[in-house]
Amino acid sequence: MSAQRPLSPEARSILKAGISRRAVLAGAGGVGAAGLLAACGGGGGDSATAENSVRWGNWPLYLDFDEESKTYPTLEKFKTQTGIDAQYFEDYNDNDEFFGKVQAQLKLGEDIGYDVVTPTDWMAARWIRLGYTQKFDLANIPNHVNILDSLKSPSYDPMRESTLTWQGIMAGFGWNTAKNPKGIHTLDELFAPQNKGKIVVLTEMRDTIGVILLSQGVDITKVTEDQFMNAVDFMAKKIADGWIRGVKGNEYAEDLTSGDAAAVIGWSGDMFILASENEGKFDFAIPESGGTISGDNLLIPSTATPAGKANGEKLINYYYDPVVAAEVAAYVNYVCPVKGAQAEMEKIAPELATSEYIFPTEKMASRLHVFRSLTPDEETKWAEAFQQAQGN
Amino acid sequence: MSITVPKVRVPYLLLFPGFAFLFTFFILPIVNLAQTSTQSPIAGGDTGQYEQRFAFSNYVNAFLENREQFARSFVYATLATVFALAIAYPLAYAIAFKSGKFKNILLVLVVAPFFTSFLLRTIAWKQILGEEGFLVPTLRNLHLLGQQTTITSTSIAVVAGMTYNFLPFMTLPLYASLERIDPRTIEASGDLYANGLTTFRRVTVPLSLPGVVAGTLLTFIPAAGDYVNAAILGSPNTKMIGNVIESRYFKIVDYPTAAALSFTLMAAILILVTLYIRKAGTEELV
Numbered sequence: 001m002s003a004q005r006p007l008s009p010e011a012r013s014i015l016k017a018g019i020s021r022r023a024v025l026a027g028a029g030g031v032g033a034a035g036l037l038a039a040c041g042g043g044g045g046d047s048a049t050a051e052n053s054v055r056w057g058n059w060p061l062y063l064d065f066d067e068e069s070k071t072y073p074t075l076e077k078f079k080t081q082t083g084i085d086a087q088y089f090e091d092y093n094d095n096d097e098f099f100g101k102v103q104a105q106l107k108l109g110e111d112i113g114y115d116v117v118t119p120t121d122w123m124a125a126r127w128i129r130l131g132y133t134q135k136f137d138l139a140n141i142p143n144h145v146n147i148l149d150s151l152k153s154p155s156y157d158p159m160r161e162s163t164l165t166w167q168g169i170m171a172g173f174g175w176n177t178a179k180n181p182k183g184i185h186t187l188d189e190l191f192a193p194q195n196k197g198k199i200v201v202l203t204e205m206r207d208t209i210g211v212i213l214l215s216q217g218v219d220i221t222k223v224t225e226d227q228f229m230n231a232v233d234f235m236a237k238k239i240a241d242g243w244i245r246g247v248k249g250n251e252y253a254e255d256l257t258s259g260d261a262a263a264v265i266g267w268s269g270d271m272f273i274l275a276s277e278n279e280g281k282f283d284f285a286i287p288e289s290g291g292t293i294s295g296d297n298l299l300i301p302s303t304a305t306p307a308g309k310a311n312g313e314k315l316i317n318y319y320y321d322p323v324v325a326a327e328v329a330a331y332v333n334y335v336c337p338v339k340g341a342q343a344e345m346e347k348i349a350p351e352l353a354t355s356e357y358i359f360p361t362e363k364m365a366s367r368l369h370v371f372r373s374l375t376p377d378e379e380t381k382w383a384e385a386f387q388q389a390q391g392n
Numbered sequence: 393m394s395i396t397v398p399k400v401r402v403p404y405l406l407l408f409p410g411f412a413f414l415f416t417f418f419i420l421p422i423v424n425l426a427q428t429s430t431q432s433p434i435a436g437g438d439t440g441q442y443e444q445r446f447a448f449s450n451y452v453n454a455f456l457e458n459r460e461q462f463a464r465s466f467v468y469a470t471l472a473t474v475f476a477l478a479i480a481y482p483l484a485y486a487i488a489f490k491s492g493k494f495k496n497i498l499l500v501l502v503v504a505p506f507f508t509s510f511l512l513r514t515i516a517w518k519q520i521l522g523e524e525g526f527l528v529p530t531l532r533n534l535h536l537l538g539q540q541t542t543i544t545s546t547s548i549a550v551v552a553g554m555t556y557n558f559l560p561f562m563t564l565p566l567y568a569s570l571e572r573i574d575p576r577t578i579e580a581s582g583d584l585y586a587n588g589l590t591t592f593r594r595v596t597v598p599l600s601l602p603g604v605v606a607g608t609l610l611t612f613i614p615a616a617g618d619y620v621n622a623a624i625l626g627s628p629n630t631k632m633i634g635n636v637i638e639s640r641y642f643k644i645v646d647y648p649t650a651a652a653l654s655f656t657l658m659a660a661i662l663i664l665v666t667l668y669i670r671k672a673g674t675e676e677l678v
Contacts, residue, residue, distance in 0.1 A: 096643045100641060129438055130438055197540065198542075245545045258523060259524045260545070380433070387639045388457075389628075391635070
């Protein structure tokens with residue numbers, strides 16, 4: 001997708017191809033509400049797993065969904081192929097909230113209601129550090145070799161012994177094309193007068209502050225505390241001066257469609273879906289100074305039973321089959337981590353196979369940066385500064 | 393009274409389920425919260441790991457860092473309570489004295505919002521007050537609102553949402569106490585040559601005071617701790633103490649500060665409410 005064009009060719013082709021998607025508005029509204037409720041809700045499956053079932057907690061709008069039958073086609077195929085009763089829960093709304101919800105049980109070794117969960121890199125790192133994961137039996141996941149070379153050895157799991165990437169997420173600028181006809185490619189363009197009071201940025205600290213830091217010329221793979229705090233101050237000032245209207249999770253999509261937001265720091269996949277559902281109204285680009293990339297990871301909690309673990313591994317293996325991975329990517333539009341999926345995509349949606357946002361080219365990849373991992377002390381201190389900047 | 397029922401044990405037995413429930417779901421969590429509030433991070437521990445160090449300074453730090461949000465919570469809650477009272481009193485008065493055969497329908501309408509979820513109602517307000525709702529474009533066309541001015545993400549939206557959401561809690565106790573007023577007292581006032589206004593001021597209002605006290609408490613207390621309205625309708629500049637507690641607990645994973653803030657909020661509400669009840673001088677709450 002060229003950042004300069006008002007509507008990406010992929011977005012247009014999606015409309016033509018008629019791949020079914022859920023209404024973004026309904027989805028986003030639900031997400032907001034669910035996020036607030038997450039504090040109170042239990043969620044996940046009840047009691048421990050039966051012998052032939054697996055319970056998977058994942059983020060909303062993150063698996064191919066068939067509007068007519070109200071089912072997840074690839075998941076249904078998995079069930080028929082393996083006879084495993086795969087239960088899918090879209091209740092992973094926020095890394096911190098989910099962690100807060102299950103931490104006590106993980107500590108006590110009690111069932112958390114999931115056999116597979118999907119935390120983001122830095123949170124997956126925390127789970128591994130705290131011993132809340134189980135190592136894969138790679139014999140059950142022969143497809144693990146399909147992971148992209150660039151994702152093969154993250155610092156928190158260098159051998160990929162207990163995590164595999166579900167999807168990669170890019171963060172950059174999204175905008176309303178009527179309000180920003182020339183698009184947004186720099187931080188100055190984001191904070192242009194027409195967007196005053198109508199800017200929403202992400203609650204995900206590493207994405208929002210990451211994009212700001214990159215625009216200040218900071219290397220986020222090596223960011224220091226002073227540089228970080230400086231970027232937080234920048235955000236705090238933009239909030240105090242009334243430029244930034246809100247700091248939100250997935251709900252920013254709802255603000256864009258309702259007209260309450262004109263420009264955002266947002267996620268590639270969400271913006272892609274928004275663009276395709278509101279032809280010409282929204283677009284997305286990786287900032288000139290670079291964007292962030294992170295991954296959500298499939299992992300098996302320490303509390304899963306042996307049967308739950310084995311079934312979870314089969315599930316992970318299934319989604320690392322390039323054919324299946326291509327089907328998922330065609331729906332979610334995030335970065336696909338599976339080798340060979342691009343070739344499969346050509347067969348089902350050739351227009352998407354050339355999308356840099358699903359299959360980044362080397363040139364694109366060079367503009368994307370990973371936020372460095374933080375020590376526990378930094379994690380607390382930096383999160384505190386980021387929260388205080390947003391009035392919390 | 394017949395003394396055939398065996399002894400003093402009966403009342404205790406009857407009270408047992410209630411006490412057991414309160415003990416399990418109120419006393420124990422409160423004790424746990426109190427313990428958490430004085431913990432400190434374990435040296436070299438991971439995010440979210442704390443140990444008991446009786447760090448009472450947590451309270452001071454938590455309060456000093458969040459004075460602004462505390463103040464805002466009480467200002468918003470007071471405003472919402474006053475507005476709710478201003479709307480609910482005439483409403484309850486009309487239902488109690490003037491509604492005739494429509495009384496039951498009107499009462500159902502007051503309670504009707506409870507049939508849908510609190511969250512959905514608040515999200516609906518976001519649509520109503522939003523850019524593409526009915527209100528904002530209309531006000532703009534009438535030049536009552538600037539082209540760049542918005543209503544959502546302001547304190548107006550938060551207070552409006554709170555007023556709306558807690559209105560039934562104000563209306564019902566007011567109705568209950570107005571309904572109970574003996575019409576003969578009002579007639580007597582007339583017999584003593586009081587006009588309508590004087591009767592209202594000297595007879596109706598004092599007799600409805602228990603309802604006013606109950607209604608204001610039922611509105612003010614949850615409103616002061618509310619975070620949903622500020623989260624959905626507000627902006628970073630309208631955060632309340634509830635939002636801070638949520639963020640401390642879930643985002644920063646700083647349980648001790650979250651617990652200390654909760655206790656401080658509880659204490660502050662308790663003090664304010666005690667002063668208020670003393671001042672209002674009513675012992676009977678509905």
